[in-house]
Amino acid sequence: MTRATWTVDAVRALGTTTDIVTAAAVLGIGRTTAYQLARDGEFPVPVTRVGRRFIVGVPHLLRAIGAAETAG
Numbered sequence: 182m183t184r185a186t187w188t189v190d191a192v193r194a195l196g197t198t199t200d201i202v203t204a205a206a207v208l209g210i211g212r213t214t215a216y217q218l219a220r221d222g223e224f225p226v227p228v229t230r231v232g233r234r235f236i237v238g239v240p241h242l243l244r245a246i247g248a249a250e251t252a253g
Contacts (some may be wrong), residue, residue: 189248192239199242201228201235207242 185191187207195203201224205215208225218224219235226241243249 187246189243189246192242192246192248195239195242197240198236198238201237204228204237204242208245 185206192207201215201219202212204224204226205212210218210225215224216235219228219230224235224237226237226245229236229238240249
């Protein structure tokens, strides 16, 4: 299985939010671990639960990878 390399531009292109699986891929975390961390409140960036889904703000991801969003 080939893993995509996430660039800062690719993360920005996600929009304002993304799902937990995509956020985990950006951070190099596996799917199962990501869900467990989110349920335990230990995911590396803030996660919002909406029904059964976990949503992650892209600006939080950008800060986590050292590419904080700037006003443009």
